[in-house]
Amino acid sequence: MSVLIVIPARYASTRYPGKPxxxxxxxxxxxxxxxxxxxxxxxxxVGVNRVVVAxxxxxxxxAAEGFGAEVVMTSSDCENGTERCAExxxxxxxxxxxxxxxxxxxxLTPAWFIEDLVxxxxxxxxxxxxxxxxxxxxxxxxxFKEDRSKGQVGxxxxxxxxxxxxxxxxxxxxxxxDKPYLDHDETPVFHHVGAYAxxxxxxxxxxxxxxxxxxxxEGLEQLRFMENNRRVLCVEVAARxxxxxxxxxxDDVPRLEMMMAEMGMP
Numbered sequence: 001m002s003v004l005i006v007i008p009a010r011y012a013s014t015r016y017p018g019k020p021x022x023x024x025x026x027x028x029x030x031x032x033x034x035x036x037x038x039x040x041x042x043x044x045x046v047g048v049n050r051v052v053v054a055x056x057x058x059x060x061x062x063a064a065e066g067f068g069a070e071v072v073m074t075s076s077d078c079e080n081g082t083e084r085c086a087e088x089x090x091x092x093x094x095x096x097x098x099x100x101x102x103x104x105x106x107x108l109t110p111a112w113f114i115e116d117l118v119x120x121x122x123x124x125x126x127x128x129x130x131x132x133x134x135x136x137x138x139x140x141x142x143x144f145k146e147d148r149s150k151g152q153v154g155x156x157x158x159x160x161x162x163x164x165x166x167x168x169x170x171x172x173x174x175x176x177x178d179k180p181y182l183d184h185d186e187t188p189v190f191h192h193v194g195a196y197a198x199x200x201x202x203x204x205x206x207x208x209x210x211x212x213x214x215x216x217x218e219g220l221e222q223l224r225f226m227e228n229n230r231r232v233l234c235v236e237v238a239a240r241x242x243x244x245x246x247x248x249x250x251d252d253v254p255r256l257e258m259m260m261a262e263m264g265m266p
Contacts, residue, residue, distance in 0.1 A: 001097035002049045003118055005042045006072075006088045008081035009035050009064075011057040011103040015153075016249060020104050021061050024247075026266045034247055035060060036067045037107035044111040046117055047118065049096070053104075054088035079211070080221040082196065086203045097202055098122070103194040105247045108259065113193055115235045120235035121197040127233035128202035129225050131166070132193040133158045134237055134244055138181030141189050143245075143255075144173050152249050156192040156220060158234055166232040170218050193237065194246050198220065202230055 004164070009020040016022075020035040030061050032040075035053065035170040042051045053064040056076040064071050072091050085101045098118055102109060113132050121130040136157075147154030153171045160166050168174065169192055198206075202225065212227035214220075225232050243259040245252065 002095070003047060003098045003100060003123060004092070004096040005045065005048050005100045005114070006085040006104050007035070007038050007053045007069075007102050007104045008084035008088075009038075009043055009055045009057075009060050009076075009241040010078075010084075011055075011060055015160070016247070019247060020055075021063055022247070022253065024107065024253065024260065026262045027264050028266045030266050032067075033063060034107060035064055035104050036069075038102065038104040038109075039064065039067070039069045040100050040215055041107055041109050041111070042114070045114045046111065048100075050092075052088060052092070054084045056084075076109070080196075082224075083207050083220045085196075085198070089200065089203060095198065096200065099198045099200060099229055100137065101196040101198070103246075106194045106230050106244075107247070107263070108242070108244050108256065108265075109193065109195060110240070110242050110244075112240070114195060116224075116237050117195060117197050117235050120233060121199070124233055126231060128230040129222070130197045130235050131158075131222060132237045132241060133190040133197055133234045134193055136189045136191050137183065137239075138185040138187060138188045139183040140191060140244075141173070141181055141187045142183075143238040144189070144191075147249075148173060152251065154248065155246060156194075158190045158192040160190075160223060164234045166222070166226060166234050166237070168226075169218070169222055171218055171220070179251045190234075191244065191245065192234075205230075 011254040023031040
């Protein structure tokens, strides 16, 4: 099955304008923009036929082409990354069996997260969309709770049924737990990793649906699939000693750089 990875990137982020062009410094002092690090992460995934950056901004286009990425220009009317992926796939002429959305704010995404995600969708023909989830250790969960106490969103959590069908995604920490956890403790909370694998039919339908109340309240694009009775498969991925975090707020830059230093990421 042919696989396309699209990295949607917009300059006019509500929470963090210009986020794709923010620089992150790695373990050896090398600075690269968020969009370049996301593209490098996508380029390491095995079994992918094509990787493109999708944007409506010429500054991001210039930066991406400057480090060798293929860029697909999309409309500024796209409300979220899924809509941008749908338009990018259409602009490329379609024809891919699976379209992966690797959002441009998750440079720490290991290749096996995406490989397992694609494999999960391939193996479950009843699923329209698949997305990775990572069980939080105490350090990650405590980071979520700390951000929420400051009124910030530190990430998205997911709950799912026994067959891995998504039940809900939220920017709040769900399920509720008041138990204290040490850094390396296993917790019952799953971090939703910012990536999706779509079947083209579901992806093309997405932009035609109106935004529902849950998507509006949470600001989470995947809820539109669920509100339209499309099955979203949660694929549990393994950290294998890697730390994971997205860049959601300016405060996340030093947190990401600290993680990169600890993991020896250049």
